[in-house]
Amino acid sequence: MSTVAVIDYGMGNLHSIAKALQRVADAPDQVIVTHEGDAIRQASHVVFPGVGAMRDCMARLGELALIDVIREVSRQKPLLGICLGMQALLDHSEENDGIDCLGIIPGTVRHFGKDLTDIAGSALKIPHMGWNQVNPVGEHPLWQGVPPGSWFYFVHSYHVCPSDKADQAATTDYSFPFTSALARDNLFAVQFHPEKSQSAGLRLLANFLAWDGTRNPLST
């Protein structure tokens, strides 16, 4: 049985992620939405979601005394960062004139930049909003049953740049190939919203619940 704690720190709507996890959870699995450090420490799996701005994100985590909790569980158990929750795992973000993040995965978070264009030279909109294809880099249990090029739903203006290429778990093209997923030990993080990505997203969440935090294939 798994107990998955969805970290609730007031950054965005957690209804969708909780509902999607409940949809893919097995009967005895529990999905809790919480900002209590103890509940997060006791869970077998942790989901770190979030939408909004990085400064507010770090401020809220600080107010709720969650920074050390997240650093602690990030060394111990399967943790899934989603969107802002992914970006917050890195060292530093350019957002809000520059702000230090959790420093759990080495690297930075950068803006897509102005005057973004596609191959044909047409202007691209920011935020990168909508469905785009995710191309896994290397094997990972969380990609099990998710073919290369599967479509996921994105909404973001910043993207992660890991210092260590080995942490890159997927790329997606938007003017250039950016890192759309990260994997490092027991951590997995995605820029897209699996809870809004229909069957591909539900499969990834189901894989996360079945994951033991290693590179071993899932026994499904």
Place this chain on the structure above:
Amino acid sequence: MLAKRIIPCLDVDAGRVVKGVRFLDIQDAGDPVEIARRYDQEGADELTFLDITASADNRDTLVHVVERVAGEVFIPLTVGGGIRTLDDIRRMLNAGADKVSINTAAVHNPQFVHEAAERFGSQCIVVAIDAKQVSTTPPRWEIFTHGGRKPTGLDAIDWARKMVALGAGEILLTSMDRDGTRQGFDLELTRRVSEAVTVPVIASGGVGTLDHLADGVTLGKADAVLAASIFHFAEYTLQQARQHLSGRGVRVRTSTTLP
């Protein structure tokens, strides 16, 4: 690369999906939860719910509809109609909406868009613009409120720019001249607004054929296309729409289910 989105719109009144012609003459089109489920299975990229009467009772009904849909449909949901306060937004997001669309309240108080974007993030703030052409030489469109009945004198393209500057993450642009006519989008209006702003633009109003959807993207430069009646009455499925757009060279989400 990013796909262009096809968004079915469900106009909701008293818990039922309805479709009006030029915002009048309402016909019943069914149960919103059933319709949402069907669109999801067919591979809709998002769903938009518009509360067309925006009364307090209707809003409570819509909150329940959104709750039920969000529990089983895992694609982005937008809710609009009668969103006037930060509390209205919070209620819809808590019910499971991912974005809210603000229309009349933005016209009465543009600062509301800024407050909403600051509080909830631009990614969930869609500003709905209902525009009507008021002159052809030079071409000019103005903003109308109250279901297209009330002129405001505001220039539609300037207004779109202003809304984005205040924090709108997306623009839902409806041509009041075309809405419900099935003659296609107002492509010139759509292109002008899309080129004027940095955020995605959803074209709306007037779709009668699958070519109209494709035109919205290729000629109107829209990032997403929204339609109601062609999908409600099962004239076309979402699969047919995707195939048609793909055939016209528009990049769409090709497979919506896993093998």
